[in-house]
Amino acid sequence: MASSNSPTDELSREPGLTGPAPPRTAARRATATLGAWRSEGAARWLFIWPAVLLILALSLFPLVASVALSVSKLVFNPGRVDLSFVGAANYQQLLFGLERSHFLGVLRTPTPLGWAILIGTVALTATAWIRVLRSGRVRPLGLVFRLVGGLLFIGLMGLLVQTLASDGGRPGSVVVTLIFVFGGIALQLFLGLGLAMLAVQQVPWRRFFRILFLVPLTITPVGVGYMFLMMTDTSKGPFEPVWVALGLRNFTWVTDPWLARGAVIIGDTWQWTPFVFIVLLAALESLDQEVREAALVDGASRWQSFRHITMPALLPVTTTIVLIRIIEGFKIIDMPNILLGGGPGTATQSMTLQAYIDWNTLNLGRSAAVAYLLLILVSVVATVYVSFVRRRVTELA
Amino acid sequence: MVSRFRSIAAAIVPILVLTACSPTASPSASSAPASTGPTSAPPSAPAASASQAAAASPGTKFKGVNINILTFNGPQVAEPLQRRAPDWEQLTGGHVNVVAVGFQTIYDKALLDASTGTNSFDGYVFDPQWMGDFVGPGYLLDLTDREKNDPQLNQQDIVPFFRDYNSVYNGKNYTVPLDGDFHMVYYRSDLLTKDGLKPPATWDDYLSIAQKYNGQDLNGDGQPDYGSCIAKKKGAQSYWWIISLAAGLLQSKGTSQGAFFDTTNMNPLFGQNEAMTLALQTYAKTATYGPPDELNMDVGGSRGLFTTGRCALTMDWGDIGTLAPGTFAQDKTGATITPGWKQVLDRSTGKLVACDATSCPDAVDGVNYAPFGSFGGWSGAVNAKSPKAQQDAAYDFLSYMSSPAISGIDVTLGKTGFNPYRTSQFTNTAPWLAAGLSQAATDNYLGAIKTSLDNKNFVLDLRIPQTKQYEQDVLDTAIAQYLAKELDEAGTEAAIADGWNSITDQAGKDKQLAAYVASLGIKQ
8 A cells, every 4th residue: 555655666767777676676665565564564453443432441441331221221139230121212202201390391282473483483494405506515424413403403493482481491401401591691792702701801800800700600500509508598697688678688589481591591600600711811902903903093982892802702712602602501510409409490400400310310221311412402503503603704704 | 911921920829828828728627627538547547446446545545546427518417527626526436427418419428438348437427318229238337235325325316216116127226316207287377376276187178277377478578478398309408208108108107007008018119099099199289389480499499488488388407497596587487297187098909998997006186187297307427347446436426426415416406417316405405595496486396296206107218239220210200200290100109119010110119028028117
């Protein structure tokens, strides 16, 4: 495989060596080729396969093992634990059976607003498909992926509409997770950007505030959960006098589902805004100030400068931040578990919390099934998000 | 750059020096007699046989034997074990490591450790409810003969319910009782005495007393307080209260009748019937006289509110009695048997019928009481697969902890989380008085406990395989949804019954029925 470019070929083409190669040279060439092949093969085995095997062991094996777990139930026997195959029973329970109301929620006929959202979603997805088809730049496999992704996206929007924009509907852990993810990210992005814009200014105590804004990120999520548990307790605890002074003695976060979800989002935002802040601060500090100053000299307002210079420049890094937070946010468990135990009812029960409750009662099969459905959901949402923003970012670049 | 490096180095060096000089840096085992970290037994640990142990002089009985005991990190429950461990080590020469973990983790850790053959724990101090999962596969050592012949344990001193039911599975003793857990109702005795009211005998009485005091200032701080405080947080220990409330409607013919399933066909009693509907409605009404955030309150919260004088009534295990001394509630706390009902479920029709001599043979003044042994009390068990020397030592440590002299003190201390379960703990009131209770409070508290334990209709908690799924998953979620108004009564009953039937069917109906019957001590 390396014979055409071997050193012996190069030698044979040198001036004065144009005649046919003697038999000895051919033998040497063959030996050298074999040696090269051997050394490449050895290098491949030595340097590539260990890494590949390690990745397989650490990533793929748990994935495959958890698939096996998700189609099984645990049976305890003397001296061993057996996995009994149950087929798709765990998935069936979650999507169509007893756990459906906890996992997907209670689905009802959408309100007129719900229908409008759903029709709009279908129209937008169809437009995107048509555009992709007309472009002719996508391979058949890519088309299939986009078709499946689009259908799942429409299904997800249908779920949101039937549980949130309907009479008598109730969100399950899938929709609750989506609320935490997108509600939290929107707030974190807004506050993180604001703080970064503030910290990039030449203001007194600049370094102190930069460190102060980072503190929440250094606290363990369990600690943050307990801290917010104390802070939101209006009838006892250290903040009771504050609530009483505000006339909120009988106010509670925990009986209304939306207030409870709000408390979780506030806690999560407090913890994760510093991450957004620090990355955006770095991005802001790396911007070329001369362009901005030139725009200001040319008469652009501060808003125009932000809108047309700063924002486009921040978009690539913002896209990455949002993607990281989406993937991370789907795993939320500490805050809803410690603050509210997933309550009131199941109002703050995220998918990971549902998997944890199943795992905790040693229903490992269903716990793995929830985890796998979470993996699919994260993949769909992340892919749709990346597809949606990539073209815009590329155009701006 | 150099100056910054110097300043960082100047900050780090003193920290390292301080860390190195701190007492915790020393690995000396003698300085940490009750380590909470798991350590394996030394490979050279001699396997002292029972006969050798018996013949050994004090202090050498288990010399060189290292045992690991898994329990709850409380800090209650682990506290007495860790505090008493050095004394036991002094007496026997053994060494005990108390491995304390979170409540939710004990079951998984113990079961996986035993089922995978890891066997890193020689003993467990856990919930006897889990015996159904442990005894079947043979993970626990049969302690019947040891307990019967152990003068240190003095088994006859243990109250019959805990000795003959709670520590027994399928006719054999598998656990050593360390705690007597069941629910009672606590009331503000000063308020009820002042107003000439009697402690609540029925749940209707409970609601009327709660309604009377709700919104009044009960502790003199000028702020309105609450009629009833019952911890109702999801994912905590709240699912037990509804069992206490429904028990008097579901069981009336003694412990062996069972309150969870029909013992003939394994149909859930916590299903669609009038008893459950009434229990759910009553439970929801208690919330209207409670703190605004009661749905998110765990048992620590309700105890805090009661002992600071902010609640007229509460339901709890025996802990309130020992927590009251030194608080606002000292000498203002009364305890009474969990209220009952004047009706009971007719299991054949699903309807409620009035109590009479046939339907409620043990009723008192027409009220069917069914005190609920929720959880059952922390109990010690021994790993069947541990080496014999470790089994002997683990049993001896548990027996020592349960012995009348030791437990008689520990049950009077709120910090232990242990409640009375021995006859001697009721007759000898000196430790109670020493713990800070007045004679009247002691008499009232122990009287309520004794009345509950003497009741023939005492309800045994569920103890069959997958108990955790039945209670902590299905029941807890359905009740939380009901209280949050996500489900109505019919929806809640259906959710519980369908969820329980699903678990039963998956585990095998016949197997589960046999386990339930065995757990109730019914001879098959």
